[in-house]
Structure formats: C-alpha cells, structure tokens
Amino acid sequence: MKRRVVITAMSILSSLGHDHGEIVRSFKERKVSFERPAFDDEVVTSSVREFNIRDYTGPLKEGRYLNRGSQFAVASAIAAIKDSGCKKDDLVEAGLFVGAGPNLNIGGEFPDVRGGEIDREDLQALWILRFLPNTAASVIAKLSGIHGENLTVCTACSASLQAIGEAFRKIKTGYLDRALAGGGDSRLSPGGILAYKKASTLYKGDSEPDKASRPFDCSRKGFVPGEGGAFFLLEEFEKAKERGAQIYGEICGYGSSMDACTMTAPESTGKWRRLAVLSALQEAEMSPSQIDVISTHGTGTLLNDEGEANLIDNIYIGCQPQVIALKSWIGHAASACGAMELALSLICMQENYVPEIRNLKDPCRGEIKFLRDGRTLPFRNCVIENFGFGGQNGALIVRRAEDV
C-alpha cells in the first residue's frame, strides 16, 4: 500500500500573529506591521513584534548561540512539538529538516570591525555557532530528543519549503514515520538590508510603509523583507491515525529543480521553475485543474513576478485557480518564507478564507485570477511555490484535511 504523509502539528511566528485566531483576525481586519526601520528610512520591513524565545523554551543557555533567525526556528519547532502532543520518547526516531539562511547581521555581531580585525575581548569562545546554519537544528534536537535522519537545507528562499519536501519524501519512501520540518529566518539587520539593497532587489521609495509590498502590480518596486518561523510535524498517515493525531492536511506532492542559469535572476523562459511545479503535480497525481489556490512566491520584484505570471499562464491554461501572494502580508521571510506561507495557507484552508493580494491595483497580467478581495472560499488543494537566489525552485502540494 502506498504510504501517505499528513501534517499533524503546526506552528507559526509571524508579524500577523502567532496563532490561528490572531492570524485570521489580522487577515480580516487587514492588520499588518510594515514600517521603516530606524537605521534606514529608504526601505520598509515587516518585523515580528513581541517575540521572546524563552516564552517557548524556558531558560535556554544555548540561546547565546542563536541568531534571530535561528531563534525563530527553535521557538516555532518547540511550539509545533507542543501542538503535536508528542513526548520526548515519541520523537527519538523522528527526523528533523530545517531550512536556514546565513546570519547577515555582520555589523551587529562585530561592531568594531576595522581592517578585517574582528578579535575583541568579549567575543564568545564559540561565536562560530552564531554563523553555522545547523545551529538551530542542533538546539532543536537537544531540546526535543530527536535522533533520526536530518538535514539542514540552505537553498536561499526555497530552503524551508524544500526542507518540508525532503521530510515528506523520507516518510513517503519509508525511511521515517515521523519528522519535524520547517524553518526560521530574519535579515532585518543593517547587514541584511545592505546586502539586498546592494543587489537592487528591495523596495525603495517614499510610499506609506504598508503600501510598499505590492506583488504582481505594475508599479511594484522590489521586495519588502520580513522575518519569522514556522514548523510542522509530518507523519505517515496510518501511524498518525493510530495515535489519534489531529490532521491539518496531507502533503501530496513535491518538486524541486535548479535553473542552472544566473546567480540571482530567474531563468527567463521559466522552463525549470515549471519543472518543479509539474513534478509536484505528477507526484500528487493531480492535473493543474485540480489546484484551487496557488500561493505564489510573489516577491514584488520586477523579474520574479513577471516570470511567475508566465509560469501560471503556462501551466494553468484555462484552469483559473485563485492566486494569492502572502508576502504582501508578512514581507519576504527569506529562507523561512516557504514554511510560513504553508502555515498561512493551511490556516486559510481551515478557515475557508482567502486573503487578497494587498496593494494590487494594476495587475501585471489581466488574464490571471489574482485575488483582489479577501473572501470566504472553501478550497481543497493548494500549491505553495518558492523560488530562490541561485536558481532554486520548489513546489509543494497540500490537500485539505477533510479529504484525507
């Protein structure tokens, strides 16, 4: 019998809130947290206010080695475990798959760097841990007692979606029965902002902060960086039923590919992004017409959105799925965006609600069904798509819990 994989626990730490009720209220009351950071008034960011990792972990001496992104990863992982009801003994053989990015808070970590001299008396003995991408995984494992197969995925903006996809595959193919997967990231420091500003990918302008992120609008000017984390417990369906676990949805298919083209811009024909989405559809044994909602990568950069509109046109000809862009609500959470957008999509699925693409006045492509008004809408199948620097492409298909 074919093994199936279901999501049995979920957590998200986002600028819209940290639980289902709060997030749904933020969607419906259009409460967002875009602002100009104190250190740079040219750009706009979306930060998570009121976050303290100790609210999730209790006292944590390893906290000294966690950069802000890793803190989101660890806190949301612990919250997902709590949601699952699993105890340490249940997790011994579980897997752990974490999407992570680099710590770009260079100036914050080394405030005195001059001429390459970073040594200073108060530098931690193990300051390296604040930069290693698997530090979050190491702390999550220590706190949860997970000992199984694991992987830290560092594929830029598709990292956490790919981490979840890899966990899905490990369970589907029988290597694991249970895996924790997700990610956390934050690049809202001066170093992170400088990196993306130099790459000319950020929104720069004098609009009201909450008008800055406008995916698929003709007047879009770049992405607005965000932050946060989200984690899920994935389980083999029969095992999940046995323990009476709550089921949030089924992961039916996953695809990934590489453009093998430029280092940052998407490949112009969209051929390889298409491959990732078609692979996911094939694994899910679904046709494009069965997809009700596309959660796009939708960054608000000229190139990404143009390429993504082509992709939608190309794959979903005549199908007209609803198209949403969650970065217009939470900003672009870098390597964590896939996990966060999956969590938000599942919350919307449970709530029978789809949020509009904010600030979309003049759509870049008239024939695509970009969602313009948030509305009640039951939907069954949703695809999450993320595309990262380096030509990293990922797509994941989830089916509604009641249909499992």
Next chain:
Amino acid sequence: MDVFAELKKIIEELMDIKDRNITPETLLIQDLGAESIDLLELAVTINSRFKIAVRDDEIFLTRFRLYSAEAKQQGEDTMHYIAGKYPFLAKDRIADIMAHIKEGPQLKIKDLISYVTYRSQWV
C-alpha cells in the same frame, strides 16, 4: 571589585539562570549543569571582565585527577604535588577536593574566586 558578585553575574548570564541560590559553595558542574562549552565561554568571559590571563586547565582544575595519579606514580606527596600545580588553592581546599572527588567534579565557585584573586595579583 567584589569578585564573587561579578562571577555570580557572569554565571547567571551565561547559564541563563535567575533566582538560583548561588553561593561560593555552589558546584558548577554538578549543581548548575555546566557543560564543557559553558566552561569554555566562562574562561573567555573571566579573561575579558577581570583582565587576567586564564588557563582553562588551571581555573577549572581539569587535571586534578591526573596530577593526583602522577604524584602517586612518582612517589611524591599528593597534597604537595597538587599545591605546586594549583598554587591558588589553599591546602584544606585541596584536601576537601581529594576527599570528595569520587562523587563527581568538585569545581566550586569559590575555586574560581581563588583563581581570579590569585591571578589579579600578578597583573
């Protein structure tokens, strides 16, 4: 400078603990659960806050058992031998450690105080 008060502050910060009754008699490893990476950070922090050169094997008494065995091997008086290696420890403290060492690591906060005080004299 109140060495104990400063050390207490450093340890509370490093181990992320509050409201624990930390005294000079507190055992770092057995009572507070300090691991090797915590000691590594503690050495770096003590070095920076007290402006003293810290040698990990001295301050944390890491070679206490080894020195004890060496003394026996060489037919020397253990107390005298260890006092030569750890000149910052009083003789009765060495005797105390020798008496309890089978119960686990005996490093106490008061040993750190002794080390910092001793080293500070040589700055």
